[in-house]
Amino acid sequence: MTLEILTADSLNGVRHGFFTRRGGASSGVFEGLNCGLGSTDQAEAVQINRARVAGAMQVDPDALISAHQVHSPDVATVTGPLDPRPRADAMVTATPGLVLTILTADCQPVLFSDPEAQVVGAAHAGWRGALDGVLEATIEAMVALGASHTGISAVIGPSISQRAYEVGPEFFDRFMDDDPENARFFAGGQDDRMQFDLPSYGLHRLRSAGIGNAEWTRHCTYSDASRFFSFRRSTHAKEADYGRLISAIRL
Numbered sequence: 001m002t003l004e005i006l007t008a009d010s011l012n013g014v015r016h017g018f019f020t021r022r023g024g025a026s027s028g029v030f031e032g033l034n035c036g037l038g039s040t041d042q043a044e045a046v047q048i049n050r051a052r053v054a055g056a057m058q059v060d061p062d063a064l065i066s067a068h069q070v071h072s073p074d075v076a077t078v079t080g081p082l083d084p085r086p087r088a089d090a091m092v093t094a095t096p097g098l099v100l101t102i103l104t105a106d107c108q109p110v111l112f113s114d115p116e117a118q119v120v121g122a123a124h125a126g127w128r129g130a131l132d133g134v135l136e137a138t139i140e141a142m143v144a145l146g147a148s149h150t151g152i153s154a155v156i157g158p159s160i161s162q163r164a165y166e167v168g169p170e171f172f173d174r175f176m177d178d179d180p181e182n183a184r185f186f187a188g189g190q191d192d193r194m195q196f197d198l199p200s201y202g203l204h205r206l207r208s209a210g211i212g213n214a215e216w217t218r219h220c221t222y223s224d225a226s227r228f229f230s231f232r233r234s235t236h237a238k239e240a241d242y243g244r245l246i247s248a249i250r251l
Helices: 043-056 127-132 134-144 169-178 180-185 198-208 231-236
Strands: 015-019 075-078 090-093 099-104 108-114 119-125 153-156 186-188 194-196 213-216 245-250
Touching: 015 043, 015 108, 043 245, 075 134, 090 099, 090 134, 099 108, 099 119, 108 134, 108 198, 108 245, 119 127, 119 134, 119 245, 127 134, 127 169, 127 198, 134 198, 153 198, 169 180, 169 194, 180 186, 180 198, 198 213
Parallel strands: 075 090, 153 213
Antiparallel strands: 015 245, 090 119, 099 245, 108 119, 108 153, 186 194
8 A cells, every 4th residue: 555645735845745545554453554653563564654754755764853752842943863862852954855745643744834935844833832832942943943933834633633632621620720711612512521623722722823824634543534633533442552653744
């Protein structure tokens, strides 16, 4: 099976892609293109998958740059291969040939580009990172490299949608403590549960930062098991582990 790569017209001018699980070498619960180095999948299969991604991005595998993601607002500015990987949840670069990659399995993968300034970025934005400002921090790190706010386009890739994202009252209270206006990103659920709209919240944070364009591909990771890995779906199925989707961008 060939790779399936989702792209966005607003990121034209830079090679990029939100890779689905299709076209990979992994099997079992990881079936497909699992690129999670930290998963319990066979290491050889993960390396084959990452090599296929590198081929699609037209680079050698060692040009795939990744961070040790910790649900933080921290951003790494990249000028070459990273060893060890930084503890961060976003990266930016103005160096051609380096592929910034993000791993997700329900959280938002966000790819950024300012084609005129020749600066790109990538962020892992789960609810905690988005609430703590990782998206704005990525934008500011790009501006420090010469990008402009209005020149930046950002695209949120496949993420868990509101209908699949049930949360409890403590979660809701945390967002209310940050800004009472955040109530608009929640819908009523059963009993004291609520449904959180993570992509809409991400779009709100991006647009409030004043960038030129922000959009979501409108793919739900939870509801399409044939195309996407999902941490929450795997948890509900009581599976031992789950695959990680990769999203990538380069100049």
